Amino acid sequence: MELKEALKQLKESEKKKFNQSIDLVINLKGIDLKRNAVSTVVNIPHKFKEKKVCGFLTKKSNFVHTITQPEFIKYRDKDELKSLVKEYDFFIAAALLMPAVATTFGKVLGPVGKMPSPQLGILTQENEETVKQLLDKISQSIKIRAKEPSIKLSVGKENMKEEDIIANINAVYKAIADALPNKKENIKSVMVKLTMSKPIKVEMK
Numbered sequence: 001m002e003l004k005e006a007l008k009q010l011k012e013s014e015k016k017k018f019n020q021s022i023d024l025v026i027n028l029k030g031i032d033l034k035r036n037a038v039s040t041v042v043n044i045p046h047k048f049k050e051k052k053v054c055g056f057l058t059k060k061s062n063f064v065h066t067i068t069q070p071e072f073i074k075y076r077d078k079d080e081l082k083s084l085v086k087e088y089d090f091f092i093a094a095a096l097l098m099p100a101v102a103t104t105f106g107k108v109l110g111p112v113g114k115m116p117s118p119q120l121g122i123l124t125q126e127n128e129e130t131v132k133q134l135l136d137k138i139s140q141s142i143k144i145r146a147k148e149p150s151i152k153l154s155v156g157k158e159n160m161k162e163e164d165i166i167a168n169i170n171a172v173y174k175a176i177a178d179a180l181p182n183k184k185e186n187i188k189s190v191m192v193k194l195t196m197s198k199p200i201k202v203e204m205k
Contacts, residue, residue, distance in 0.1 A: 042175035
């Protein structure tokens with residue numbers, strides 16, 4: 001089914017009492033994810049939700065919840081650390097602090113894919129302008145990390161314009177295809193769904 005027709009069907013399905021997410025499901029084939037880790041960051045044309053960001057910085061910022069190095073000691077407590085990781089979607093860090101961030105937070109941030117990375121999260125220069133620029137970039141980015149042969153992620157909300165949802169889907173699909181060893185050959189099928197709906201298989205160009 002064409003993507004446009006599938007989205008039309010989804011929007012005509014039974015309405016829920018909340019604004020459902022539009023989810024994209026990409027099923028993979030012919031790839032060993034232990035050998036070929038699929039990890040990328042895609043910039044989407046249309047942002048659809050606010051992301052909660054925390055910064056490991058040398059000084060407090062007006063733009064982001066900040067944890068400075070003297071406060072790191074608090075997070076040696078496992079419960080405090082788990083609570084922090086659960087609360088925020090993204091973590092950024094000053095490059096100078098990365099060794100200390102890795103030591104204190106790496107064992108929990110790493111496995112859940114939230115460790116600040118050069119792709120999206122490490123500030124080589126730390127000032128309010130660079131912090132703000134990074135936050136703007138994060139607001140329109142999706143971090144993709146495949147652990148199993150089915151990648152599922154939100155790409156929009158059902159109240160968005162159809163063309164905006166399609167633009168986001170195309171951007172994510174292309175980024176995932178480009179990150180695979182054999183590109184589109186490693187993609188078995190693509191589906192779209194609402195939070196509470198059954199998936200609809202679509203043909204991607």
